[in-house]
Amino acid sequence: MSRRITLSLWLLAGLLTVMTFMATGFGALRLPVNVLWSGSDETLRQTWLTIRL
Structure with a gap:
């Protein structure tokens, strides 16, 4: 693959990781x-049952 x-x-993997940690901290649950x-x-x-509601 090319460097770009x-x-x-x-960068996409890092963004996804940051968003996951932010969602668990600031989310509804x-x-x-x-x-x-x-x-x-x-x-x-x-947790799964709560999310499904």
Whole structure:
């Protein structure tokens, strides 16, 4: 790939990461980011059900 395409993909990945962290902090659920990694199955299931409502 060309250098420009590679740089664009890295910037897009960085933007997506920043937006994900901002959405978890400022979103309607106020979901802590650590729940996504260390959350139990029950916690993640309740989060999914809340989002679907």
